[in-house]
Each structure stands twice: as C-alpha cells, then as structure tokens.
Amino acid sequence: MAIKKLVGQVTPEEKNEIQTLFERRNGLNELAKILTADNADLYEKLVKDMGETGSKFQDWWDRMAEKYQWESAENGNWEINFDTCDIYLVTA
Amino acid sequence: MLQYLVILLDKTSTSFCHYKAPSNSPKEGRTLIPLETLRQGIRFGMMENLMIQYVYPDHELPEEYQEVLESIDHSKIKPYGQEDADVLVVDGFQQVKATVPVVLRVTKKELFAHQAEVAEMLADVPRLNVVLTDVETFTEADFEAYKECLTRLAANVERLYVDGKSPQLNLLTDRMMLSQMNNCGAGDTTITLAPNGKFYVCPAFYYENEADSIGDLEHGLDIKNKQLYKLEYAPICRHCDAWQCKRCIWLNRKTTLEVNTPSHEQCVVAHLERNASKELLQNIRKHGTFLPEQEEIKEIDYLDPFDKRDTWQ
Amino acid sequence: MVNKKESLVYEAAGQWKDGAAKNITFIVTKDCQLACKYCYLVGKNTKERMSWDVAKRSIDYILDHKEYFSEESVIWDFIGGEPFLEIDLIDKICDYLKMEMFRRNHHWFNSYRFSFSTNGINYHTDKVQNFIKKNAGHVSIGITIDGTKRKHDLNRIWKTKEGFSPKPEEEKGSYEDVVKNIPLWLEQFPNGGTKVTISSADIPFIKESVLHLYSLGIHEVNINVVFEDVWKDGDDKLFEEQLMQLADAIIDNKYYLGNTCSFFSDSIGKPLDKDLDNRNWCGAGRMLSIDAAGNFYPCTRFAAYSLRSKKPIIIGNVKDGINKNLLRPFLTLDRTTQSPQECIDCEVASGCAWCQGENYDAADTSTVYQRATAICKMHKARVRANNYYWNKLYRKLEMEGQREEFEKNKKKSNDVIC
Numbered sequence: 109m110a111i112k113k114l115v116g117q118v119t120p121e122e123k124n125e126i127q128t129l130f131e132r133r134n135g136l137n138e139l140a141k142i143l144t145a146d147n148a149d150l151y152e153k154l155v156k157d158m159g160e161t162g163s164k165f166q167d168w169w170d171r172m173a174e175k176y177q178w179e180s181a182e183n184g185n186w187e188i189n190f191d192t193c194d195i196y197l198v199t200a
Numbered sequence: 201m202l203q204y205l206v207i208l209l210d211k212t213s214t215s216f217c218h219y220k221a222p223s224n225s226p227k228e229g230r231t232l233i234p235l236e237t238l239r240q241g242i243r244f245g246m247m248e249n250l251m252i253q254y255v256y257p258d259h260e261l262p263e264e265y266q267e268v269l270e271s272i273d274h275s276k277i278k279p280y281g282q283e284d285a286d287v288l289v290v291d292g293f294q295q296v297k298a299t300v301p302v303v304l305r306v307t308k309k310e311l312f313a314h315q316a317e318v319a320e321m322l323a324d325v326p327r328l329n330v331v332l333t334d335v336e337t338f339t340e341a342d343f344e345a346y347k348e349c350l351t352r353l354a355a356n357v358e359r360l361y362v363d364g365k366s367p368q369l370n371l372l373t374d375r376m377m378l379s380q381m382n383n384c385g386a387g388d389t390t391i392t393l394a395p396n397g398k399f400y401v402c403p404a405f406y407y408e409n410e411a412d413s414i415g416d417l418e419h420g421l422d423i424k425n426k427q428l429y430k431l432e433y434a435p436i437c438r439h440c441d442a443w444q445c446k447r448c449i450w451l452n453r454k455t456t457l458e459v460n461t462p463s464h465e466q467c468v469v470a471h472l473e474r475n476a477s478k479e480l481l482q483n484i485r486k487h488g489t490f491l492p493e494q495e496e497i498k499e500i501d502y503l504d505p506f507d508k509r510d511t512w513q
Numbered sequence: 514m515v516n517k518k519e520s521l522v523y524e525a526a527g528q529w530k531d532g533a534a535k536n537i538t539f540i541v542t543k544d545c546q547l548a549c550k551y552c553y554l555v556g557k558n559t560k561e562r563m564s565w566d567v568a569k570r571s572i573d574y575i576l577d578h579k580e581y582f583s584e585e586s587v588i589w590d591f592i593g594g595e596p597f598l599e600i601d602l603i604d605k606i607c608d609y610l611k612m613e614m615f616r617r618n619h620h621w622f623n624s625y626r627f628s629f630s631t632n633g634i635n636y637h638t639d640k641v642q643n644f645i646k647k648n649a650g651h652v653s654i655g656i657t658i659d660g661t662k663r664k665h666d667l668n669r670i671w672k673t674k675e676g677f678s679p680k681p682e683e684e685k686g687s688y689e690d691v692v693k694n695i696p697l698w699l700e701q702f703p704n705g706g707t708k709v710t711i712s713s714a715d716i717p718f719i720k721e722s723v724l725h726l727y728s729l730g731i732h733e734v735n736i737n738v739v740f741e742d743v744w745k746d747g748d749d750k751l752f753e754e755q756l757m758q759l760a761d762a763i764i765d766n767k768y769y770l771g772n773t774c775s776f777f778s779d780s781i782g783k784p785l786d787k788d789l790d791n792r793n794w795c796g797a798g799r800m801l802s803i804d805a806a807g808n809f810y811p812c813t814r815f816a817a818y819s820l821r822s823k824k825p826i827i828i829g830n831v832k833d834g835i836n837k838n839l840l841r842p843f844l845t846l847d848r849t850t851q852s853p854q855e856c857i858d859c860e861v862a863s864g865c866a867w868c869q870g871e872n873y874d875a876a877d878t879s880t881v882y883q884r885a886t887a888i889c890k891m892h893k894a895r896v897r898a899n900n901y902y903w904n905k906l907y908r909k910l911e912m913e914g915q916r917e918e919f920e921k922n923k924k925k926s927n928d929v930i931c
Binding site: 150 | 615625
C-alpha cells in the first residue's frame with residue numbers, strides 16, 4: 109500500500125504554473141491520439157509542443173525541489189494537490 | 201406616479217417620437233376615436249388627475265369633437281401646418297419657423313445632411329426637439345458623425361447664447377439644465393389611450409401590437425410588472441447621468457427585449473449628447489455667468505454605462 | 514531517485530474553476546429514451562438533431578471571436594435530450610475542438626473540459642467508453658439517478674416505442690438500466706456526483722434516496738426541488754420532516770464524513786444585504802447554448818423546447834453571430850431588481866435559488882426581471898431542517914472534539930440547480 113506524506117507546499121502562483129502545464133500536457137497527449145502524420149503541419153507543431161511542454165514541466169519540478177528542498181525517497185514520487193498546493197511524497 | 205394621458209385622436213395621429221405611425225391615407229385605415237371613447241378617456245383623465253395631451257392626425261376632425269375636446273384642460277400635438285397647436289411635429293427634414301415648440305423627426309442621414317439648416321432653425325423656434333427615428337441602426341461610423349454634428353450644433357447654440365438669445369435644442373441644452381433623470385416616462389408617468397378604447401404604455405406599443413394593452417376604459421388600468429418602467433428598476437439607467445436621454449421604453453423592448461434595458465446604440469447616442477452638452481456648458485461659461493446653480497457635467501471615460509457594470513457592486 | 518507526478522482531483526465540471534469558466538452547451542439532440550415526468554423539456558422530439566455543419570460553424574464562430582469569450586477556461590457541455598444518443602457527433606466535435614484550439618493557439622487549449630449530464634443508459638456502450646478513454650483527462654460526466662428504485666421509477670420512466678409518454682398502467686421505470694452502470698462510472702469518476710430532482714410526489718422518498726445513493730458509493734448528492742409551481746398544501750411540512758429524518762440519519766451514521774448532500778449547507782438561511790449581496794443567482798447570459806438549427810440562447814432553458822408559455826429568447830445564430838444587445842438584460846440582472854419586496858426583506862434569503870428560464874416562463878409579462886417564488890415555502894422548510902442539521906452536527910463534533918478537524922476538511926456542497 110502506498111504511503112503518502114505531506115512534505116511541503118508551493119505558492120498558488122507556482123501551483124497555477126504547473127497546473128497549466130499539466131493541463132496542456134494532457135491536452136497534447138489526447139491530441140496525439142487523433143493526429144496523424146498526414147496532417148503534417150499540425151503534427152509537427154504538436155511534436156514540438158510536446159517536447160517544449162515536457163521540458164517546462166521537468167524544469168518546474170527541478171526549480172521547486174531546489175527551492176524547497178523537499179524530503180525524497182528511493183523509488184518515491186512527489187505529488188501535488190492542485191486544490192491545496194500541498195506536495196506529498198508517495199512511497200510504495 | 202401617473203401624470204399624463206396621451207390620447208390618440210385617430211389611428212393615423214402623427215408620431216411625435218421614435219415610432220412610425222401609419223400614413224394618413226384613408227386607405228391605410230383612418231380610424232377616428234369614437235366620441236364616446238373620447239368622453240370616457242377624458243373622464244378617466246379627470247378622475248386620475250392626469251394632464252391630457254391630444255395627438256392629432258393630418259386631417260380635420262368632425263365639428264362635434266371640438267366641444268368634447270375642449271371639456272378639459274389639455275395640450276395639442278399636431279402635424280406641422282395645422283393651427284392652434286402647443287407642439288408641432290415635422291416628419292422628415294424640413295426647415296420651419298414656429299412660435300411653439302417643434303418636434304423634428306429625422307433619420308441620422310437627414311440630420312447629418314441638414315445639420316446647418318437645423319442650426320439655423322434654432323433661432324426661429326422657441327424649442328427644437330430632434331427625434332432620431334433610426335437610433336437602433338447607428339454604427340461606429342455613425343457615432344463619429346453624430347459626435348461631429350453635435351459639436352457643430354453646439355457652436356451655433358453657443359453663438360446664439362452669446363448674442364443674448366436662449367435657444368433650446370433637446371440634444372444639447374436639456375442636459376445643461378437638468379439635475380436628475382428626465383425621461384419619457386412611458387408606463388410610469390405617462391400612458392396612452394388609443395382609438396380602440398384601450399390603454400398602452402405608449403403609442404408605439406399600440407402600433408406594434410394592439411393586443412399589447414395595459415387595460416381599457418371599461419376595466420381600468422392593469423399594468424403588469426409596472427415597477428419595470430421605473431428608473432430604480434433599470435439597472436443600466438439608474439447608474440447613468442445622461443439625464444436628457446429619452447430612455448425609450450419601446451426601443452428598449454425592441455432592441456433588448458426588456459423594457460428596462462437600453463441598447464448599446466441608445467446609450468452611446470445619449471452619452472455623445474451628454475458629452476457635447478458638457479463642452480457647451482463650459483464654453484458658454486467662458487463668456488460670463490451661466491446657470492450658476494448648475495454643477496459642471498463631469499468628465500467620464502465611457503460612452504455606455506453597461507461597460508462599467510463591474511463597478512456597480 | 515524521486516519521480517515527479519501530479520494528481521488531478523477530478524471535479525464536477527460545474528464546480529470546475531469555481532464556476533468561472535465559460536459554459537458552452539451543444540444541444541445535440543432533443544431526443545431521449547426516457548419520458549421523465551418532471552422534465553422541463555416540454556418540446557422533446559426525435560427530429561431536431563444537430564448536424565456536423567452546424568456544430569463546426571458554431572465552433573468556428575466561437576473560436577474566431579475571442580473578444581466575446583475571454584474567460585480563462587471553458588466547459589464544452591453536451592446535453593439533450595440524452596446526449597450520448599449522439600456519441601458519434603460528440604466525438605467528432607471534441608476531436609475538432611482539440612485540433613482547432615491547438616491550431617489557433619487558443620488559450621482554452623490549456624484549460625477545457627468536456628461535460629455531460631446523462632441518464633446513464635448508454636454509459637457502458639463501446640462508443641461511449643471509447644470516447645471516455647480517448648479524452649480521459651478532460652471528461653466530466655454526471656449520471657442522473659434519483660435514489661431508490663421506487664423513487665427513481667416514480668418519475669424516470671421509459672417512453673413508449675412510438676416515442677410518447679406511456680399510459681399509467683404501462684409505465685416502466687429505468688432504475689435497473691441505470692444502476693447497472695453506476696459501478697463502472699464510479700470506477701472512472703470516483704468523485705462523480707449525481708443530480709436529484711424533487712417534485713411534489715417525490716418528497717416521501719428523499720431520505721431513503723439520499724442514503725441509497727451513498728450506499729451505491731456516490732458521495733456527492735446534488736439535490737434540488739423543482740422551481741415550477743407544483744407544490745401542494747402541506748408539501749413544505751412533509752419536506753421538512755423528510756429532511757429532519759435525513760439529518761438524523763446522516764449524523765447518527767456519520768455519513769457526513771466523506772459524503773455531501775446539497776440540501777445541507779451552513780451558508781443558507783441568512784438575510785442578504787440589498788447592496789452587498791445583490792448578485793444574480795443564475796448564470797444565464799454568461800453561458801451560451803446552441804441548438805440544432807444553429808440558434809444561440811443565453812441558456813438552454815430559453816430554447817423553445819424548454820418553454821411552456823413564452824417565445825424562445827434567441828440571442829444570435831451561427832450565421833450572424835451574437836446580438837450583444839440581447840445579452841444586456843442578462844448581464845445586468847441583479848437580485849433585488851428582479852425580486853419582490855418580500856424576497857428582499859426575507860430573513861432566510863441566502864441559498865434561495867431561482868432559474869432565470871423559469872422566471873421568464875412564469876412571468877406575467879415577457880421579462881426575465883420577475884422572480885418566480887413558487888419554491889418560497891419549500892426553501893423555508895429547508896432552512897429549518899438545515900438549521901437543525903448544523904446545530905446537531907456541530908454540537909456532536911464539539912463533544913467529540915472533532916469540529917475543528919471537520920471544518921478544515923469539509924467539502925463544499927454544490928448548489929446545482931439546473
């Protein structure tokens with residue numbers, strides 16, 4: 109059973125930033141299911157955007173981890189609750 | 201509170217406002233108000249303490265009407281050309297002279313084309329009420345043209361004041377004199393009796409749909425949701441200081457489907473007039489003391505109060 | 514090594530972004546398998562189905578006019594009749610929306626939902642399931658189940674094969690056809706809420722129905738009494754008794770932990786300041802509904818099929834766009850201008866809802882500025898029971914030393930009214 113431990117919190121502005129990226133990544137993933145390479149221009153735009161959004165995503169977690177120095181664990185995940193801005197460490 | 205009763209003496213009585221009345225040809229249905237209906241209407245007006253305004257058609261009334269018409273104190277709104285009027289109505293542009301107030305019903309195109317002649321008329325009539333018959337069609341370009349037109353008219357008004365005259369042009373001078381809303385009052389202070397013996401919010405409601413009455417002489421008045429004709433129940437207007445605006449209930453309903461809500465076009469037109477009045481007041485005051493008891497009209501940053509609705513609460 | 518992950522707390526679309534998102538509704542069909550007795554859609558039919566052309570032109574118009582649709586987020590809402598009868602069209606619409614929002618770099622691509630309110634009958638079908646999987650991160654679905662079988666089947670009955678309301682002796686309830694899909698729905702939407710509608714005949718079943726829904730695993734029960742003038746003498750007393758019994762059951766069995774019932778809210782039943790609390794209740798005019806003919810409405814309730822006695826209010830269409838003058842009355846509506854003095858002075862005014870469409874439909878003149886007050890006595894009964902609920906619950910929590918903890922974690926109940 110997964111154990112979830114509250115390890116910190118981000119500001120609402122920081123939460124908004126990751127939530128927008130999260131929404132965009134979801135949107136891109138769902139768009140990828142219906143776009144094919146036939147639609148060359150849009151497909152190219154999508155691939156580029158997925159790369160950029162992924163990088164921004166990673167960058168957010170790196171910046172926040174650096175800023176807040178959250179507790180971490182081997183094979184653990186950090187999770188954010190968009191309602192509360194809380195950061196959890198989830199371990200198996 | 202009800203104060204005025206407009207009585208249409210015929211179905212083809214002249215329009216003195218935004219609406220179009222049926223033409224005066226016998227074909228289009230001249231329908232004179234029955235004498236008994238007129239008597240009852242006058243009686244109603246007496247019992248309710250209402251000031252009566254007769255609206256005349258462009259044809260002679262039978263002799264026997266005169267005595268009945270004169271049985272109560274009243275004012276007469278007549279088509280231009282008729283005698284013994286308290287208000288004369290000119291339908292479509294025509295340069296006229298008169299000793300009583302004149303209502304000039306024109307389209308925007310006519311006004312823009314004849315603005316110089318309209319300015320000249322100011323010296324020839326005690327009061328000029330310009331009624332634009334197509335307010336609801338104004339575009340952004342029309343607003344610009346109207347603003348320019350008002351500026352030119354204001355220059356004439358200013359010149360007349362400097363010359364010691366007191367011209368009255370509803371579009372420009374009313375707002376300078378007012379300290380609160382002074383609207384048409386249809387459904388609130390004024391109702392209309394039509395030749396069919398039924399009451400209407402105003403003549404336009406009668407012409408648009410005869411079934412849209414608010415009572416009749418037999419059963420009395422029955423104004424449903426009558427609060428909606430009052431300023432306090434008009435969310436946009438109660439926040440507005442374009443006090444000269446007619447706040448036309450009929451145009452409201454025609455353009456927004458609600459009697460208490462004006463269209464964007466009606467609001468902008470009224471605010472262009474308000475702002476031109478503001479400039480005019482300031483300019484006249486440069487020549488000496490003028491309306492000392494009146495406050496300056498404030499500078500505002502909108503032409504449609506609707507755009508400021510987020511600041512109301 | 515720490516992996517990074519985010520959890521999205523799924524919400525009912527109505528609450529999403531605290532109700533600040535633009536709600537755009539496609540009335541994809543006016544057909545439904547059911548003939549619910551309380552349904553306000555008086556003009557349902559099998560003919561008016563939205564075409565792809567109308568849907569596409571609507572989307573193009575909306576996405577072309579960002580100046581009219583400046584909200585940060587959007588809820589693309591699909592209703593009927595029963596929306597899932599048109600799942601092929603919906604799928605095509607959603608695919609087009611995703612592509613177009615992305616292609617046009619529209620800000621809504623970062624913040625959108627596809628929302629459905631369904632009778633649940635077709636929920637399990639392959640087409641609906643494939644659609645859900647394809648759009649998993651953006652779909653919000655509410656299934657309407659009214660409570661126990663007898664309560665549900667009292668109103669939510671199948672229409673006849675010929676498409677009419679059945680004779681009383683031929684009525685067939687839809688409970689079994691819906692409840693079989695609830696586990697699958699809850700598996701996919703664990704926080705899914707349901708909407709329960711109460712009319713006069715339903716009052717005796719309120720308590721059992723809410724408790725039954727909790728037992729099915731539905732933790733959020735959004736429930737309201739209909740706004741129409743259907744209430745009989747004594748209904749308020751019966752209603753109050755049902756709510757008192759429900760209050761006792763929720764508190765005694767600790768259902769308040771993890772469940773909500775929108776009848777109970779600690780913010781209702783207070784006087785409202787005529788200046789400071791003057792906002793309109795209803796969102797009509799801030800939403801946009803589109804029907805099969807490509808007409809735009811301020812809310813679905815203003816479409817012809819929803820109205821008993823008034824003409825529809827059409828604020829534009831896909832060809833000519835929105836007539837902004839027709840939106841002005843809706844966007845300037847406030848509470849006091851449309852309320853009778855009795856409501857303005859009411860000491861238990863907060864939480865008393867209204868539906869702009871029903872106000873219009875029931876008004877003495879053609880106006881949205883006359884508030885219908887048919888629910889007055891029902892609201893007052895609700896307030897009395899609600900006061901009882903919170904007084905009893907808070908006292909219990911205080912005695913148990915748990916009030917602070919409860920208040921911290923309390924889920925906001927959702928006054929969904931239409």
